[in-house]
Amino acid sequence: MTLRTESSTSTGRIGDSPQRPDATLKVTGQFAYSSDLWMEGMLWGSTLRSPHPYARIRSIDIAPALAMAGVQAVLTADDVPGINAYGLDHPDQPVLAEDVVRYQGEPVALVAADHPEVARLAAERIVVDYEQLTPITDAMTAVGHVDWNTPGRTGVPSLHPDGNLVRHVKIRTGDPDPKADVVIIGEYDVGMQDQAFLGPESGLAVPAEDGGIDLYVATQWLHVDQKQICAALGLGPDKVRLTLAGVGGAFGGREDLSMHVHACLLAIHTGKPVKIVYNRAESFLGHVHRHPARMRYEHGVRRDGTIVYVHATIYLDGGAYASSTPAVVANAATMGIGPYDVPNVRMDCYGAYTNNPPCGAMRGFGTVQAAYAYEAQLDRIAAELGLDPVGVRCRNALHEGSRVPTGQLVDSAAPVVELLHRVEALPLPPPVDPSRLDLREQPGGVSNTTHGEGVRRGVGYAVAFKNVGFSEGFDDYSTARVRLEIVGGEPVVTVYTAAAEVGQGLVTVEQQIVRTELGVEKVVLAPADTRVGNGGSTSASRQTYVTGGALKAACEAVRAEVFDVAQRCYGRMVRGLRLVDGKVVSDTEGGIGSLADLLADTVVERTVEWRHRPTYPLDPETGQADAHVQYAFAAHRAVVDVDTELGLVKVVALDCVQDVGRAINPQAVRGQIYGGSVQGLGLAVMEEIVVTDGLVRNASFTDYLIPTILDVPPMRVELLEYADPHAPYGLRGVGEPPTISSGPAILSALRQATRQPLTHIPVHPDHLIGGPVALTNPE
Amino acid sequence: MRITCTVNGQARELDDVWEGESLLYVLRERMGLPGSKNACEQGECGSCTVYLDGETVCSCLVAAGQADGREIRTVEGLSDGERLHPIQQAFVETGAVQCGFCTPGLLVQIEDLLRRTPDPTDLEIREALAGNLCRCTGYEQILEAVRLAAGRIRSTA
Numbered sequence: 001m002t003l004r005t006e007s008s009t010s011t012g013r014i015g016d017s018p019q020r021p022d023a024t025l026k027v028t029g030q031f032a033y034s035s036d037l038w039m040e041g042m043l044w045g046s047t048l049r050s051p052h053p054y055a056r057i058r059s060i061d062i063a064p065a066l067a068m069a070g071v072q073a074v075l076t077a078d079d080v081p082g083i084n085a086y087g088l089d090h091p092d093q094p095v096l097a098e099d100v101v102r103y104q105g106e107p108v109a110l111v112a113a114d115h116p117e118v119a120r121l122a123a124e125r126i127v128v129d130y131e132q133l134t135p136i137t138d139a140m141t142a143v144g145h146v147d148w149n150t151p152g153r154t155g156v157p158s159l160h161p162d163g164n165l166v167r168h169v170k171i172r173t174g175d176p177d178p179k180a181d182v183v184i185i186g187e188y189d190v191g192m193q194d195q196a197f198l199g200p201e202s203g204l205a206v207p208a209e210d211g212g213i214d215l216y217v218a219t220q221w222l223h224v225d226q227k228q229i230c231a232a233l234g235l236g237p238d239k240v241r242l243t244l245a246g247v248g249g250a251f252g253g254r255e256d257l258s259m260h261v262h263a264c265l266l267a268i269h270t271g272k273p274v275k276i277v278y279n280r281a282e283s284f285l286g287h288v289h290r291h292p293a294r295m296r297y298e299h300g301v302r303r304d305g306t307i308v309y310v311h312a313t314i315y316l317d318g319g320a321y322a323s324s325t326p327a328v329v330a331n332a333a334t335m336g337i338g339p340y341d342v343p344n345v346r347m348d349c350y351g352a353y354t355n356n357p358p359c360g361a362m363r364g365f366g367t368v369q370a371a372y373a374y375e376a377q378l379d380r381i382a383a384e385l386g387l388d389p390v391g392v393r394c395r396n397a398l399h400e401g402s403r404v405p406t407g408q409l410v411d412s413a414a415p416v417v418e419l420l421h422r423v424e425a426l427p428l429p430p431p432v433d434p435s436r437l438d439l440r441e442q443p444g445g446v447s448n449t450t451h452g453e454g455v456r457r458g459v460g461y462a463v464a465f466k467n468v469g470f471s472e473g474f475d476d477y478s479t480a481r482v483r484l485e486i487v488g489g490e491p492v493v494t495v496y497t498a499a500a501e502v503g504q505g506l507v508t509v510e511q512q513i514v515r516t517e518l519g520v521e522k523v524v525l526a527p528a529d530t531r532v533g534n535g536g537s538t539s540a541s542r543q544t545y546v547t548g549g550a551l552k553a554a555c556e557a558v559r560a561e562v563f564d565v566a567q568r569c570y571g572r573m574v575r576g577l578r579l580v581d582g583k584v585v586s587d588t589e590g591g592i593g594s595l596a597d598l599l600a601d602t603v604v605e606r607t608v609e610w611r612h613r614p615t616y617p618l619d620p621e622t623g624q625a626d627a628h629v630q631y632a633f634a635a636h637r638a639v640v641d642v643d644t645e646l647g648l649v650k651v652v653a654l655d656c657v658q659d660v661g662r663a664i665n666p667q668a669v670r671g672q673i674y675g676g677s678v679q680g681l682g683l684a685v686m687e688e689i690v691v692t693d694g695l696v697r698n699a700s701f702t703d704y705l706i707p708t709i710l711d712v713p714p715m716r717v718e719l720l721e722y723a724d725p726h727a728p729y730g731l732r733g734v735g736e737p738p739t740i741s742s743g744p745a746i747l748s749a750l751r752q753a754t755r756q757p758l759t760h761i762p763v764h765p766d767h768l769i770g771g772p773v774a775l776t777n778p779e
Numbered sequence: 780m781r782i783t784c785t786v787n788g789q790a791r792e793l794d795d796v797w798e799g800e801s802l803l804y805v806l807r808e809r810m811g812l813p814g815s816k817n818a819c820e821q822g823e824c825g826s827c828t829v830y831l832d833g834e835t836v837c838s839c840l841v842a843a844g845q846a847d848g849r850e851i852r853t854v855e856g857l858s859d860g861e862r863l864h865p866i867q868q869a870f871v872e873t874g875a876v877q878c879g880f881c882t883p884g885l886l887v888q889i890e891d892l893l894r895r896t897p898d899p900t901d902l903e904i905r906e907a908l909a910g911n912l913c914r915c916t917g918y919e920q921i922l923e924a925v926r927l928a929a930g931r932i933r934s935t936a
């Protein structure tokens with residue numbers, strides 16, 4: 001036997017695209033999502049929410065609800081046994097409102113009943129006496145600014161004890177008073193986007209004999225939930241056990257608690273299992289959204305298109321509670337000028353409390369909003385100087401070895417120029433052929449609004465720039481336990497991790513890593529729960545990197561132990577050992593035995609806590625620091641047709657080239673890019689939670705539109721794989737970049753087609769036909 | 780109220796159904812068939828799509844009482860025992876499943892499409908699936924799955 005023949009025959013390794021382990025369950029309807037859970041004798045919970053954005057609670061009368069047949073418990077803030085406050089960054093959000101409500105939809109009371117409709121009707125019967133207060137609905141006003149970056153407004157009421165400023169991040173680098181040939185100033189605002197995951201917030205809380213609680217829930221991070229639930233219930237972590245139920249998408253919207261504590265409270269009070277499932281309207285009110293942003297950018301450039309400086313101010317509306325606003329502010333600030341190398345930067349980014357719906361994590365996390373502004377500015381620079389938009393981007397692009405405005409060195413691939421050139425080189429869709437016109441491909445579609453008259457085409461480009469993993473010194477780690485044993489004569493590996501699979505395919509990647517590292521075909525994934533150590537958040541494009549890293553390290557520890565066993569068993573040193581297809585193989589001696597024979601009854605189990613390299617907090621005055629772990633880049637090209645008479649849009653093509661470091665699972669990587677691109681498309685042309693005076697106007701899929709298959713063009717995707725030497729397998733986080741650049745590319749294309757400034761995102765039809773939005777570039 | 784119907788070929792009889800319940804609720808909560816999903820419960824997302832007497836409907840919009848005496852087929856009735864339906868198999872292979880919450884409704888809608896139009900163009904596929912929202916995939920790999928399944932079904936027909 002020659003040594004070369006020992007390469008694996010398995011097809012489920014790193015770089016392959018094996019089937020998802022949960023795919024069969026999901027296509028047969030057997031996969032148990034959090035809303036599918038059922039238990040004999042369970043009750044249904046329902047939540048009464050504030051109808052007002054800001055009000056004092058004078059009194060709550062629960063008697064009418066309690067009197068309804070079938071109602072088993074009605075709870076208010078008085079029934080919260082622990083600390084009535086939770087939050088991802090700091091605990092400022094009540095589990096149930098006490099004396100004041102700060103946003104429309106804030107939970108006020110809970111009901112458990114034997115039928116979901118009874119619970120809902122009973123909640124409506126609770127009488128709350130509110131004294132309405134005047135809501136603060138604008139972030140700039142909330143922090144007391146009279147103009148961009150200009151304090152001076154007095155008398156703004158504080159919504160929280162420490163005032164309305166959640167965080168201000170400043171970045172100062174280079175010459176504070178730089179000179180440029182041409183100055184381009186633009187103001188932009190981005191509306192509130194919803195994650196719109198399809199699986200509603202839901203879960204089942206089961207009271208346990210030990211006085212504790214078992215919660216089965218859809219979430220992105222079991223351990224951070226557990227910590228907050230423990231505090232609210234006044235129970236230790238041994239009494240609050242969480243298991244991941246099937247998750248129907250997340251996109252950041254499941255980082256914060258929703259029904260978790262509520263279901264636990266009702267279950268503890270009634271002694272019965274309690275299930276809560278939000279309906280779509282409640283879901284719109286029941287999770288945080290993407291921060292709306294107001295942004296002012298000033299770019300100073302030389303005549304050749306070189307950017308000399310950027311001065312930028314960003315206000316992010318965090319809504320009523322902090323959630324992850326502090327980290328979102330840091331992201332918007334540190335990546336706010338985009339993937340461009342600029343020597344002189346002054347950035348001020350503010351996160352504010354208002355009485356709007358709370359905002360927090362959503363895919364892209366602070367960089368999406370900024371990308372609309374910086375990419376619009378790049379296009380304006382090109383237009384002003386008569387240069388090619390791709391050329392201007394390439395002239396200023398970051399490279400490996402550049403420093404970003406925080407002073408951090410870009411110390412792995414940053415192929416911005418190559419991404420742009422590659423996406424530019426992809427074939428363009430053919431021009432519309434009037435003789436073979438299909439309405440379904442026209443703006444307006446089968447509404448039959450145009451046969452090509454007034455339709456203009458535009459092409460636009462944009463580049464995404466995103467950190468991967470948690471930043472600013474956060475102790476970001478994951479835990480993996482790997483157990484190798486022989487079952488029925490075959491080696492079997494069981495993986496234990498608390499990392500949440502939310503649809504992205506982490507479970508597939510986990511199996512691929514084990515097959516690659518241990519050469520074992522059969523890999524069982526134990527349910528994700530809090531019995532194993534913290535897996536960290538399924539967010540920030542970090543799970544393949546961090547939990548993948550932990551799993552790889554745990555496999556390496558198991559492998560080292562297996563080799564020890566082998567050396568002991570053979571009674572001598574054998575060099576160059578590997579595990580391939582269930583066998584121990586030596587580089588020098590070939591196959592030397594099967595795992596089954598070698599291990600017999602021996603179980604090898606290792607648990608590893610794994611961290612990426614450290615990051616550091618931003619300097620409070622200058623924003624200087626090595627704050628981020630890794631940067632990721634993607635470039636999009638969008639092609640649009642616009643009916644310039646009606647303001648209707650058809651996105652004709654949306655192509656993407658992304659550097660993924662190493663495509664662990666190419667099919668899943670492409671899936672992330674397609675899906676992320678389309679969420680970006682949604683924000684660009686249709687998605688906005690309309691909030692007036694603190695009230696949400698469109699909490700349904702009838703009024704909040706997300707892209708259908710008809711709104712989406714065919715998409716070409718190309719992957720680059722420049723290994724990051726700091727990351728496991730060289731991989732680069734994949735999930736977020738496509739969501740960042742797709743929308744700005746579409747906006748760029750729309751501006752080219754319409755010659756309109758389009759400073760509000762998402763665009764509305766009246767903006768596209770020249771409605772009343774003007775560029776603000778003072779003379 | 781009492782409801783008698785056939786679900787995935789089996790006769791079912793239910794008592795004490797409240798008049799306000801939807802067919803979706805009855806399937807999910809009373810019949811132990813939670814495969815049909817509840818993403819909006821207002822007829823906008825297609826995740827609850829089932830066959831009602833051979834026509835695809837949003838089961839969240841069908842009152843439970845309207846199902847009385849009718850024949851229902853859900854995602855749980857698509858596969859032939861252990862063997863996946865070709866559309867299910869194609870979804871598994873092409874990456875058309877991510878979170879999978881849209882999948883059951885899509886599968887039913889696609890089966891209906893391919894029975895009527897065995898060789899659909901991409902535009903026909905898009906038109907037929909325009910009522911089925913998916914938030915994860917961007918639809919590209921769903922299109923791939925439909926093309927793959929259509930080809931396989933035609934070649935075995």
Ligand code: FES
Binds near residue numbers: 839840
């Ligand atoms: S749940 Fe029926 S259409 Fe959405």
Ligand code: FES
Binds near residue numbers: 876877
């Ligand atoms: S796969 Fe998640 S909604 Fe379609």
